[in-house]
Amino acid sequence: MVETAAATPSNQNGSVVRAARRSPAAHLAGTFEAASLAGVAEIKEIPFQTMAGIRVQRDGDAGARVAAVSGGLPAACGEVVQNGGLSTLWLGPAEFLVIAPENAHASLGGDLLQALTEALGDGQGQVVDLSANRTIFELSGTKAREVLEKGCSLDLHPRAFKAGTAVSTEIGHIPAILWKSGEDTFQVLPRASFADFLGRWLVDGMREFASPEVP
Amino acid sequence: MLLISCPNCGPRDETEFHYGGQAHVAYPEDPYALNDREWAEYLFYRDNTKGAYAERWVHSTGCRQWFNMLRDTVSYEIQAVYPMGAAAPTTTAQAPEGASK
Known part of the structure; x- marks a missing residue:
């Protein structure tokens, strides 16, 4: 816990820790980048x-x-x-x-x-x-709420779910913490073992917004 | 699906909760004094009420707190939500026809 490899000489600036660690959704970084559409629906991991x-x-x-x-x-x-x-x-x-x-x-x-x-x-x-225990996905953009609404049964309309609110609920049938950190920005905190599933779920939900609109 | 009002978190989907069986089943004061039949009745025998039924639920995906709920087993109407340890509220709701306590 607290007594990790903190003070060992070789880890003075945390370089050993930084080199050794790997985030739960590190393998999805490319997928996230490809699925994101600036301002509309963007996703990235904050590990x-x-x-x-x-x-x-x-x-x-x-x-x-x-x-x-x-x-x-x-x-x-x-x-x-x-x-x-x-x-x-x-x-x-x-x-x-x-x-x-x-x-x-x-x-x-x-x-x-x-x-x-x-x-x-x-x-x-x-x-x-x-x-x-958990990683953080930051989902932002004007369509972020619509992406989440595909897998979350809470009322996410701004009149009910205000910025600065965080709740523990289900997203895509898995337990996660949903934190609305800004008007169009959501932090989704799944447990590490669910990160791959939820990351792909959200990317799936974003797909329609990254495609040209069908008239 | 039921929409259950968690006393801490407000209305949430039933899938966020887990069921804890009949409420107000007291642990025997002296389990060693019980014979096998009485012990089995404490462990396994529960009411099979048609009508208002007091049961325990836990909001496992939210605040992880237990609470009691009075639910109609016929209409699924939730008549009351009250804290653990409190006595079951008496309902004024009409028992459905043919219901026996």
């Missing part, structure tokens, strides 16, 4: 983000200490608290997911997990390094 799973009662002392590190814990379904480079997603009444840039991970010299673990202290709950 290797640091993610920490937190379980703590947010109204307790431990919750307050953890919130001080993460920049706050969201209170209800859909809420996302953003603070600096950290985004904290609500997954359950006492379950949260902190997403941070890759440099926050101990293997690249960061101390996010360490700080969260220390903040939790001996309070009830847990802080787990989930950086390798």
Whole structure:
């Protein structure tokens, strides 16, 4: 977990880690690029983000200490608290997911997990390094919502699903986190083993928009 | 498909949930005092109600929390959603014809 190959001399700047790692949808990079149509429907993988799973009662002392590190814990379904480079997603009444840039991970010299673990202290709950659990697909463009609507039964219309909302739901029959980070931008977080399937599913859904319109 | 209102997440498709069987089946106070028949009845015997039925559900794809639900087994109408540990609300809904508790 936190005690990864951080401080070994050969890994001073994380070069060993960067060379060794491979993202769950790395093999789809070319497919994503070919399927994307600028401004209409674009997809790319944002790999290797640091993610920490937190379980703590947010109204307790431990919750307050953890919130001080993460920049706050969201209170209800859909809420996302953003603070600096950290985004904290609500997954359950006492379950949260902190997403941070890759440099926050101990293997690249960061101390996010360490700080969260220390903040939790001996309070009830847990802080787990989930950086390798999920990958992120960024789906953007004017047709991004229509692509998602093919595999997600939630109401994704802007009047119901506002930017800055994240929910845990099903996309293409698999469980994933859907985070609307901008008006036309969605971050889809499937578990690593589902990344290939969901990546291809989304590319399939984008196909009609990348073709010339039939009059 | 049922549209189930999760107490935390709001209305979601039935596929996001898992069924947990009949609600309010209490664990025996002293399991060792039970004979085989009573133990088997605790483990396996459940009501087969026609009409309002209290059951447990978990929102496994969402907030992963358990809750109780009162559902009509004939019409599939969801009459109430209430927290774990709470007593089943009494319904004013008319039991369907021929229903026996």
